Amino acid sequence: MTAQIDAIYRSESRRVLATLIRVLGDFDLAEEALHEAFFVAVQRWPEDGVPDNPRAWLVSTGRFKAIDRLRRQSRFTPLLEEQAEALEAAPWSDEDVEDDRLRLMFTCCHPALAADAQVALTLREICDLSTEAIAHAFLATPSTIAQRIVRAKGKIREAKIPYQVPSRAELPERLDSVLRVIYLVFNEGYSASAGADLTREDLTLEAIRLGRLLLELLPEPEVMGLLALMLLHESRRPARTSASGELVLLDAQDRTLWDRALIAEGCALVEQALTSRRFGPYCLQAAIAAVHAEAPSAGETDWRQIVGLYDVLLRSVPSPVIELNRAVAVAMEQGPLAGLALVDNLLQRGELQDYHLAHSARGEFCRQLGRFDEARRAYEKALSLTQQAPEKRFITRRLAELK
Structure with a gap:
């Protein structure tokens, strides 16, 4: 029981x-x-x-x-x-509870709250993420996140912010924060910030459910783009770990395990969103995911198209993490030396010094170039920063191979 x-x-x-x-x-x-x-x-x-x-x-x-x-x-x-x-x-009914979390999400994302507080509060209250997990998503400290959540609750109480889905006229100004929340929820489920498992299916499915609800409410291109992005990533989940729970990188995944129904749905949404010509960063990220999904094998991936999409994405949303992803794509198209130069520039700027994937990427490029001492130091740095067990085991195996 x-x-x-x-x-x-x-x-x-x-x-x-x-x-x-x-x-x-x-x-x-x-x-x-x-x-x-x-x-x-x-x-x-x-x-x-x-x-x-x-x-x-x-x-x-x-x-x-x-x-x-x-x-x-x-x-x-x-x-x-x-x-x-x-x-x-006051009477109450349980007939209309399915949309309560959507109502709560818009309450948490009210424009009276600071943007970071909106996201932190929603992740905590709707999805039950710990302050530590939210802090990892924000690259902030748990105490900072806890303070944001307390202040946001106080603001909602003092300002008497209503618990309701806003009118259609109010939706656009509230949409960016809601999309950001759903995206962070999905990311935490797709690659858990800590713990024994690589993924948390409950969070990815919850984010997709919220994305579908939001699309019904507001069929805008960026809502389509975000839902497509989540569906395309979720389609690969069965292949991302081995039978024993070990991490499997994209180029080594068994593509017969990818969910073709999710890929078809995601690609259709990408096409519909892009034809509107009112697309934004979520549509562009979904387009990148669609290129991966449609490649019959890793070797047949159109890396030039992916680099081009990243170039457009960076003009729309400058971000060191997106630059890192672009560096990996450049390395796949032009070779590890080109990728290493871009990653070294990112690390020298200091923005990703505490981001384990940046050091892991540097370690991989150095390994491919035969610069094993540098690779070892980069992997050791990545190992010290990651809190996820499958990633720790993967990096440990890489270090063992270098020895």
Whole structure:
């Protein structure tokens, strides 16, 4: 039974929390109610059995626990009794809970909040990422992320930011932050920042689900581009690790394991988005992924086209990480020496000194050039920076080969 409750927590807790925030109108109160509801479930379900609709049961239990908590605290703060009475009198239904996380996402991405706070809050509240994982995504410290989240919650409470999907007129200004959130959620699932597993399928599928919901709400080219990008990357997931869980690089992947249905859907979305001529960075990244997906083998990849797409992407969104990806593509087209020059320039600028993939790429280029001492130092630096077990094992194998 404990394992079953744990599974329900993993699959339902974020949905339950989003609905509780809608019902209770307060982040902190909803989080306390969520934990109390699961505490009651651990006590009752082993004897009573799991309810037919665990999500509705948890929301209902959490709501009652929140009302009880407010009434207990009203002895010291009388206004809380009025809040408890209002919550008890307000009707609620579990018929419309599927979109609660989308409503919550737009609340978290309200323009009254700082951009980084929008993303951090959404990743924490909707997807249950730890502050450490969010910090890794932001290249920031956990304490900085925690402060952003606390300030964002306070701003929502003080400004009485509504819990709703904005009107169509308001959507465009809110869209960039929402897309960024979904993209970071997918990235954390596609390449987990830490832990024993390379990927977290629950996060990639959640990001794709949110992307589909957003496309239904707002069929804009960049929404199509982001969904296409996620589908094309997700199509390769079965081939990215071996049967024993070891990392398999793109050029060594068994392409028969790639999900052709996801590739077809993703490529169709890319084509539809690009024909609009109103595309942006997500469409361009999806186009790069489509070139990889359509290549029959690694050796038949059109690297010149990929470098050209990266050039356009960099003009749209200057980024050292995109420059690093372009350097890898240049190395595949022109050779490791050309790639090494670009990576060395990036590292000398200092922007990617703490990014393990930059040092790993340098190690690979040096290895291919026979500069084994430099390769070893670069791989050792990458090993010291990565927190993911499969990547650690991969780099350790590379170092063993150099010896």
